[in-house]
Amino acid sequence: MELWDIYDKNKVPTGRTMKRNDWNMKEGEYHLTVLGVLGRPDGKFLITKRVMTKAWAAGWWEVSGGAAMAGETSQEAVLREIREETGLDVSGWDGGYLFSYKRENPDEGDNYFVDIYRYISDFDEKDIHLQKEETDGYKFATPDEIKALGEQGIFLHYSSIKQAFDI
DSSP states (O other): EEEEEOTTTTSEEEEEEEEETOOOOOOOOOEEEEEEEEEEEEOOOOEEEEEOOOHHHHHHEEEEEOOOTTOOOOHHHHHHHHHHHHHOOOOTTTEEEEEEEEEEOTTOOOOOOEEEEEOOOOOOGGGGOOOOOTTTEEEEOHHHHHEEEEEEOTTTTTHHGGGGGOO
């Protein structure tokens, strides 16, 4: 069973945990998610397409990410998520933490913080090994191409993370 830490409104761990996707959070309680934006020196970013079997946002484009496990730091979580979803070990790449935002969904019992990271390195297609359960393809896209996907409403979290594509 996967457990997530519960944080207070100031992003301080409460010492309590919740089961993954057990959306019974109280007001002022949050869990932590992470997103990893992967770029190359040529100004293009690796984006992946969500599998069509996803219950939410199936077929949309996104960057690697997911929930931090209980006891895991934000940075440990983003490195793990990127490795699981793309096969890339970005721990030696340039970059790191950029910013955070908070999302509150009290009607759904799902409040969370999102920590955004950006890593830059010269990598190519032979380095990528997608997690088939999560992704249905990828592409290297320019910031303008990503913006167009965001404007079409098919890029997950675009309005909240668009500044991560500014280099």
